[in-house]
Amino acid sequence: MKQIFIQTAAADLLGKAAQYKKDGYRMVQILCTRVPEGYELTYSFDKDYVMENLRVVVPLEGSVMSVTSQYWYAFVWENEIHDLFGLNVEFIAPEVDYGGKFFHLAKPMPWHELANAKQPAAAVKVNLRPGLGVDAAVKPAAKPAAPAAKPAEGGN
């Protein structure tokens, strides 16, 4: 399946959504991923089984305009994003803005924190044995001379 991703600024979102609506596109879903910069939103639109995705990155304290003025049924995903991620979606159509009470959860905004799995293994420093330098664990194997020099420095 062809993957089309179009980077968009948050300010242009409503305009692009209106254009898609005029061209007869159907909105498929809104997806949110927590990334180090904040939230990465993907708005998917479909026509004749070809899907185009708008990619918007919103900072942590930022907010995004609701598209319910163009696509009324987007309220399901916008309420869900607000409840699960804690992202502020502004101006959802009043009759379907459930004010945080759409999705009931044990812990509010469970996706708000960044996942721990993002720590790459090489960043963890390990003290192997006294005398062996801390950097020996992450030294690449292609330089055999360097580890031999290190223990002398580490020992001192």
Add this chain to the structure above:
Amino acid sequence: MSYIKKSPWLVHYDGSSCNGCDIEVLACLTPLYDVERFGIVNTGNPKHADIFLVTGGVNTQNLPVVKQIYEQIPEPKVVIAVGTCACSGGVFRDCYNMLGGMDKAIPVDVYVPGCAARPESIIDGVVKGLSVLEEKQKALAVPVREKQALRERELEPEVAINKSQEAGK
């Protein structure tokens, strides 16, 4: 199984189940497995039920619901946890919204494992539950003379006190 002594009615509720065990519970009622010939009826009203068949794990949203249904069922009652998710949380036990198996919410009498639990296992679990129900019924039964005395004390306290004083003389 003492099928003549009791016709147990069951109420079924889905906690956080994926539906697999629920459709196997409903499959027990259908012509191939047919538990209705033993007098087991699936009722929607907890106040009419003896057996509480519960599937899926517990999350904070359905914890008060499960407790409320459990309290509405009159004594003696039996709780049967159907499926691995109801027993211990299943594949979802590490999820953020799950508290665990059904025994985190209500006391469970029979555990039926399986993912999804087969109708044969569910029927076996219900039969085991019936023998637990019989034991509970015996433990609950109050001798007739005591029951009569209790009722008299409630309805006409003075008559009851006079009777006991006369009996004591």
Add this chain to the structure above:
Amino acid sequence: MGKSTVVPFGPQHPVLPEPIHFDLELEDEKVVKAIPSIGYVHRGLEKLVEKRGFQEYVYVAERVCGICSFGHGWGYSKAIEGLMEIEIPKRAEYLRTIWHEISRLHSHLLWAGLGADALGFESLFMQCWRIRETILDIIEQTTGGRVIFSVCKVGGVRRDIPDQELKEIVKRLDALKKEIDGVADIFLNDETIHARLKGVGTVTYDEAVALGCVGPTARASGVPQDYRIGDEGGAYKELGFTPVLATEGDCFARVKVRLLELYQSLDIIKGCVENMPAGDIAVPVKGFPPAAEYFTRVEQPRGEAVYYVKGNKTKNLERFRLRTPTNANIPVLVKMLQGCDLADVPNIILTIDPCISCCER
């Protein structure tokens, strides 16, 4: 001005197999507004990708829903195969299509039985589920499980169906056709069912498009929305496919579409068996998913489901997202419930074929 009341519907209700809650604001017997409240079945399993390896996660993805189980396993596997650019053998593609269509048969018959039960037609419920047992026998014979198949994996399928067995299965499904005829005859011609379902919960073509509904709910209003038309690869493209449509858009039209889809699924299975290619059933999967993302779709019995995966070069995926058809059909349900009678609420909710565990994941 009539008397206003608020009636809580669910989560425990005799007609609902799954917990969902609606606060129905009534004026006398008419529903003025329906406010949904979900979260009873929310397990948060999308976050479980961080703890389970990408190949192991198929087992979790399958258990999103017990009725649409195979479709979810297929969608997830297809998404990872697209992400890692793995091409699976043709035979695996056809086997997956056969299992998915058998899954559609069992899902529609299950739904028909529950719909009849909600109307009070218990005997029809029993007959639909009795017929369904033949299909579950076929599933158990070929995969080992009645409800959760666990036969789809990243790279293909885990079991093969020998050609001789496939021919026998087609013979059994042909015998099943007569029984489905009997049940469909009652559904389509019974006066009480007409009286209770015709004209109830009508959704026009324009409303269906404006509300973004998917699956038989959309097809009953005349919208030709079926991902099997647009699928770029797979057996559907090679066999050719036209969706089943109806125009009235009421509850009765949705029943009609699902019953006709039963016959269509039988034809698709026959076509797959006749054109079954020979070969392997799986390819080995090496390495980890790259740091890229991939969208794919599957036409589940309830509608189009969208699967999104994002890899990060490790054993665990960064993100997995599943937009299920019931999730897309909630807006149309909220709209349909406005202005209906209280007695029609269970029928309307059941005609979109709600799968709340899919919706809430």
